[in-house]
Amino acid sequence: MRSIAFVLLLPTRPIAAHVVRSGKWCFGSCETVVTYATFNDTSPGSKKARLCEGILRATSLYLCIDEFCAESGRETWLQDANDTCIQRVNATLPPYEIIEQFRPEERSGLKRLSADEAFTWPTLNEVVIPDEEFFERAFTTLDAAYFEYDIHRIYGYVLFYFWAVVVSIGVGSKVVSLIQDLRRQDLHRVTASPDEFNHYRKNYGIPRSLQTLLKRYITVPAAFNSRCSQPFKCCTVPTRIQSLTILAFVVLNIVLCSVGYRLTDGNLYWPTQRDQLLRFVSDRTGIISLINFPLIWLFGMRNNTLIWMTGWDFGTYNNFHRWVARVSTAQAVIHSIGYTIMICERDGLASLMRYLHKTYFWNGELATILMCALIAFSVYGLRRSHYEVFLAVHIVCSVFILVTMYYHVLIFGAWEWNGFVYPCVAVWVFDRLLRGGRILAFNYRVWNTKATATYNPDSHIVSLRVPCNKSWAKPQPGTYYYIYVVDEPLYAHQSHPFTLAYVSTEIERPDLQLPLSSISERPSAHRANSNDSSESDALLQSADSLSKPDSLVFLIRPYDGFTGRLAKRAASHRTSVRVLIEGPYGHTVPLRTFTNILFVVGGTGIVVPLSHMSSLLSETSSVVNLRVVWAVREHAFLASVLRDFRALIDDERIQLEVHVTQDIQVTDDVPANGLKRVKLMPGRPAVHSVVEEMAMESGYDGLAIVACGPAKMADEARKACVAMLGRGVGGVEYFEEKFKW
Structure with a gap:
């Protein structure tokens, strides 16, 4: 027990030595061997005091050092040992010179302490020196331990x-x-x-x-x-x-x-x-x-x-x-x-x-x-x-x-x-x-950030609009924010990440559910005039063109927990929610450098192409072919997106392929007139076929495949991308824009 305690304490005290014949830990080895004996020249009391004040112990220790250890490093070790005694019991070790009284012939007559005797923990009234075997065992023990x-x-x-x-x-x-x-x-x-x-x-x-x-x-x-x-x-x-x-x-x-x-x-x-x-x-x-x-x-x-x-x-x-x-x-x-x-x-x-x-x-x-x-x-x-x-x-x-x-x-x-x-x-x-810095950067009046939540039971979507005119950081496509609802005391410590859908203004878009006629018609957009002004373009202006965006809009599918509570609060009417906004996080994928882009998304994953769309359709973009394959459950959700982003969807570079997976009957909510770039299909999309078709069309041009949606759909897109790489389509890049815990 005593030896184990000693090893635990050894690392706290630096020991320095240079070997003569026995190795690096010579001084510690001498200290170890003399610790096995109790010398009776001191009064029984504190063990720490006996280790520092005993003459017999100190003499035995010094004789061992003098016989087995080199002089180099000795003064440093003695000073450290002396400092330890002063710190523990306010006493100093006897001087090293006490061994000068022992001439060589006298030392040869001193008792040699063997390992067998030491293991009996003897009490001694004389000076001892360990025999060479005992010392070597002590040295190899410490050498291995250190x-x-x-x-x-x-x-x-x-x-x-x-x-x-x-x-x-x-x-x-x-x-x-x-x-x-x-x-x-x-x-x-x-x-x-x-x-x-x-x-x-x-x-x-x-x-x-x-x-x-x-x-x-x-x-x-x-x-x-x-x-x-x-x-x-x-x-x-x-x-x-x-x-x-x-x-x-x-x-x-x-x-x-x-x-x-x-x-x-x-x-x-x-x-x-x-x-x-x-x-x-x-x-x-x-x-x-x-x-x-x-x-x-x-x-x-x-x-x-x-x-x-x-x-x-x-x-x-x-x-x-x-x-x-x-x-x-x-x-x-x-x-x-x-x-x-x-x-x-x-x-x-x-x-x-x-x-x-x-x-x-x-x-x-x-x-x-x-x-x-x-x-x-x-x-x-x-x-x-x-x-x-x-x-x-x-x-x-x-x-x-x-x-x-x-x-x-x-x-x-x-x-x-x-x-x-x-x-x-x-x-x-x-x-x-x-x-905290990100929250303050979004709105330094943290107590005064009020979001508006609207729930549409037909589309089963919560639209959360957060004023952002005081934010120092400009919103970027594909980024996400953590949202705290602080007027729910039990859950105020929780924050949940949501990808930004788009940026809009209160005047232009007071509510997600606009009348079908609220967006004016215009000719199909082409590359030359894709930046013509329109109300829908204002919804998705790039961060560079927005000087003071008014609101961040998040489209949230309610489940249990936080999203379920939010939908419940907004179920009967539009409600105001006091929030903290932390962000933005993430980074914008460099899609503008690709000629061809394929978005494979499901449900609220549509926010990913929506957030990028305005930037990708600008004149400075390299995009020539942009295809969105969207699996959506409800026609109501589809209708709201087609209604609010109709001008952008009409661009000749866009092809929107919508797969309605639950509502099998087409309703009047879907504004089909004039939407030449939209294709409605029942059932789930054949992801592999879509990726293969797009890859073959792209040829040697770059193709970016962006997946965001159900896990199975994302895995199918990834697998199809790997298959295309195996067929030699080297310009394919895969991006998955799904937040993973």
Whole structure:
């Protein structure tokens, strides 16, 4: 018990030495061997006082050092040991010069302390020197212990390097994408000349082939099978590139927790190699688990600087967040079980009960239990069906995990291991400050943001309009905002993300349900006049052309929870809702550089093409062919979109293919007159056929496939995109604009 306590305390005191014949930890080895004996030249009292004030002990210690250790580093070690005594008992060690009275012939006659005698914990009244075998055992014990202590931390830092490489690849990929966009724009500028077009194709053929292979086999496909957006049984499976990254991380953790153990014979603290392995594995898993903590908090934050650096979405880092947390939890469980076994092997449950009264021990056990509970309450089904429960448990458990971990490792000092807890707190505070900053940037009068909610039972859609004339950030296509409803006290802490549908003004569009005749007719728009002014164009002006947008409009499909409560409030009449708006988040996909664009959307996913449409149809856009395949349940929802965006839909570059999946009877709500670019079809769309047709039409021109809607539809679009890449259509790019938790 005393030896184990000693090892726990050793890392808190730096020891420096240069070997003469026995190795790096010579001074500590001498201290270890003399600790086995109790010298009776001091009055029985504080053990710490006896260790510092005893003459016999100090003389034995100094003689051991003089015989086995080099002089280099000795003064530093003695000064550190002396400072420790002053700090603990306000006493100093006897001077090192006390051993000068022992001449060489006198030293040879001193008692040699063997390991066998030392293990009896003798009480001595004379100076002793350890025999060489005992000293060597002490040295190899400390050398192995300190080697493991250092290698545990080093292996933990390897994980930081791993993620640094991953992020670097992401940054490099973002730079390459920007270069590709510039090249694509250059390509469009020379397409008028066939010779120049072929020259570009020849120059970019080889790298494009490599990119096609990467997209076909690595970056675009689902991990296996064809499920990516759809849950796989009780969980979700990320894309193949994300899955490979996560797999590499998991394998790396397994390897780092399985190799590099220095097991020795004659170890003073853990006699058998089985005991040594149990201790070292328990230590390493605990240390690496803690080192993973900053990564967990960083990847899970909404305002993650890595998102800005790499351009990857929140869902990507959320997948990383979950898997780092799972690995860290598994390591914490192994750490806790290992130490529990070691404690119970000493004196059974009685020993365990004694340890449960130690602050560091019960805090560690509680932290592990909380981590397991957090993982259990974060499964996909609970996140989706009971988000409020998931959120509450997540916040509470996270806070208590940090608190219990702080007290668990506090015995090693304020910074020794809590240096991995403080960054978690810093990241959390930074994220919350930025959240508050975004809310203030939207409207510095945070108490005065009132949204208008309107529910249409026929279309089963809630239209939420939020005044945004005080916002500092201009709305961008494809971005999303977090919405808090603060006049619901029980749920005011919750925020929910919604993609911006469009920007409108109160005067031009007082309500989602406008009369069918409210939008004036105009000739079919062509590329030359697609920017003619009209009321519908005002609804979807690009961010650059809007100086003071009046309202953000969100189209929300109500389900349970927040959206259900919102629909209930607006069921009878238009209602005012006091909200906080945090955003915008996300980034605008560079669709303007593509010649051909295919949107595959379902339900309220129509907001994605709507938010981009005005920008894509501007004169500066490269878009020639824009096709929207939309699966919608209700004719009423379809009618409102056709009515409000008729002018844009009439553009000759647009083809809108609408699949009505539930209402099989066409109603008068659908304004069919004059909508030449709209095609109404019953049933669900054949996504693969649509993608194939569009890819064949595009040829060597770029084709952007954007999916937003039901998970099955998105997976079908992804699978079809991979199939087209396999057929040599290398200009296909796949984008999924669905927020993923």
